[in-house]
Amino acid sequence: MSSHSAVLRRADRPAHRAARGLTALAVVVSAAFAAGCAPQPEPSSSAAGPAAPGDACPKGELATETAGKLTVGTDKPAYAPWFKDDNPENGQGYESAVAYAVAEKLGYAKQDVVWRTVAFNNAFAPGQKKFDFDLSQISISESRKKAVDFSSGYYDVRQTVVALKNSKAAKATSVADLKGVKLGAQVGTTSLDVINEVIRPGERPAVYQKNDLAKAALKNGQVDAIVVDLPTAFYITGAEVPEATVVGQFEDTPGRAEQFGLVLDKGSALTGCVSGAVDALRKDGTLAQLEKQWLADAVDAPVLK
Numbered sequence: 001m002s003s004h005s006a007v008l009r010r011a012d013r014p015a016h017r018a019a020r021g022l023t024a025l026a027v028v029v030s031a032a033f034a035a036g037c038a039p040q041p042e043p044s045s046s047a048a049g050p051a052a053p054g055d056a057c058p059k060g061e062l063a064t065e066t067a068g069k070l071t072v073g074t075d076k077p078a079y080a081p082w083f084k085d086d087n088p089e090n091g092q093g094y095e096s097a098v099a100y101a102v103a104e105k106l107g108y109a110k111q112d113v114v115w116r117t118v119a120f121n122n123a124f125a126p127g128q129k130k131f132d133f134d135l136s137q138i139s140i141s142e143s144r145k146k147a148v149d150f151s152s153g154y155y156d157v158r159q160t161v162v163a164l165k166n167s168k169a170a171k172a173t174s175v176a177d178l179k180g181v182k183l184g185a186q187v188g189t190t191s192l193d194v195i196n197e198v199i200r201p202g203e204r205p206a207v208y209q210k211n212d213l214a215k216a217a218l219k220n221g222q223v224d225a226i227v228v229d230l231p232t233a234f235y236i237t238g239a240e241v242p243e244a245t246v247v248g249q250f251e252d253t254p255g256r257a258e259q260f261g262l263v264l265d266k267g268s269a270l271t272g273c274v275s276g277a278v279d280a281l282r283k284d285g286t287l288a289q290l291e292k293q294w295l296a297d298a299v300d301a302p303v304l305k
Contacts, residue, residue, distance in 0.1 A: 057273035059107025064132045064270070070108040072099050073118035073134035073263075077212060081235050081294050082137060088115045094231070094294035095135045098154055101286055102133075102262070105277035120210075121188045123263050124148045133262040133274055137229060139190045140261040149271040152278040153259025154287060159194045160233040160301060161247040163225035164218065170225075172247050175199055175304050184223035186211045190258060191227040194250055199227075218244060231295040248304040 065071040074095065077086045084092035091100050091110065103113050116131050123134040126147040139157060140150045161178065163169035169181040178199045184206035185191040195205045206223050208214040214226045219241045228236065233246045262278065264271050281287050 057106065057276060060112070062106060062132075062270055062273060065130065066114065069112050069114050070103050070106065071114045071116055071131045072103075073116045073123060073129070073131035073136070074099075075120045075123070075136040076117045077210075079212070079232075079235075080239070081231050089113075092294075094155070094290055095137070097290045097294060098281070098287070099135060101281050101290070102154075102274065102277045105280055106273060120186070126266075129263075129265040132268075132270055133264050135260070135262050137232075137260050138263055140259050141190075148266050149264040149268050150261035151264065151271065152275045152282070153261050154278050154281070155260040155291070157190070157258040157260055158230045158249050158301075159191055159227055159258075160230045160249045161225050161227055161304065162218065162233045162236055162241075162244050163247050164221065164241075165243055165245050167224040170245055170247060172304070173302070178225070178304070181224040182206065182222075184208060184214050184217050184226045185228070186214055191229070194227050198250060215240060230301060233301075246301055248302040251303050251305070 060068070062070075072088070074083070074088050078088050078093075078096075079086065080093060082093050082095040084090060084096070088096050088099070091097055100110055100113060103110070118131060118134050118136070120136050120138070123129075123136055124138055124144045124147060129148075133151065135154070137155075137157075138144075140153060144150070161169065161172070161183075163172070163181075167181070169178060169183075172178050172181070175198060179201050180203075181201065182203055182205075183195050183199065183201055185195055185208070187207045187209060192205065192207065195201065206214075206217060208217065211228065211232070214223075214228075215236055217223050218226050218236075225247065230246075230249060237244050237246055262274055264274060278287075
């Protein structure tokens with residue numbers, strides 16, 4: 001569920017994961033990964049405003065949705081490798097772990113975190129929010145910033161193509177090779193942007209309300225390939241649709257690195273504090289450690305040009 005524009009190369013996800021094989025992939029995603037992962041770069045200054053000073057962020061006493069609690073939104077289903085067992089509350093999976101790490105930096109214990117189901121597109125639609133922040137693999141973009149605030153980026157994204165092994169798309173080695181195949185992606189995502197703006201296929205892409213529907217369409221042969229972020233691609237091919245393969249990743253366009261950010265209400269008094277927490281987690285190595293633990297290594301995913 002990403003959302004901005006990653007251009008050829010696996011957007012800004014360092015070609016870190018070295019799990020080419022589906023088996024290695026499934027193992028990596030389901031457990032802590034042994035493969036190393038490239039350190040995350042310093043957060044982009046365009047991702048969010050400056051972090052609030054410490055005295056403006058009293059631990060556990062922020063002006064949250066519910067006093068003394070931190071309300072966190074995410075989509076349903078909450079699927080791996082971002083969450084485990086469709087249960088955000090268990091602290092397992094990259095985004096669940098990040099949410100609790102941010103909460104701890106803000107002074108909220110695990111029992112003080114309240115999860116709320118929020119549809120992907122509703123998370124960044126205009127209007128007052130019923131959460132303190134939301135994380136659902138939502139990419140930071142200028143258009144979205146018109147309706148909501150974003151924290152500093154907590155994950156650097158790359159978009160990839162996943163195709164059935166026996167399809168024409170599986171043989172693609174360049175963007176041009178994908179123009180004549182049937183592609184699909186979730187609505188409102190950067191994945192769909194990549195199809196429309198980078199691949200520009202001859203046939204209109206299939207658009208799905210949920211990533212699960214896109215995966216089902218791929219498995220049933222209704223589309224030849226789908227575009228998703230890289231960790232999701234490796235989980236799909238390793239654990240959900242083993243008859244599919246990761247065809248390749250898209251590279252960045254200079255100055256347009258794609259990042260997932262925590263979504264907050266427009267003008268939220270919490271934005272600076274939440275960004276400060278994310279920045280601290282990046283600086284002390286927590287984000288890198290969680291990425292290594294929960295996300296697959298994909299160094300070998302070829303770049304499509």
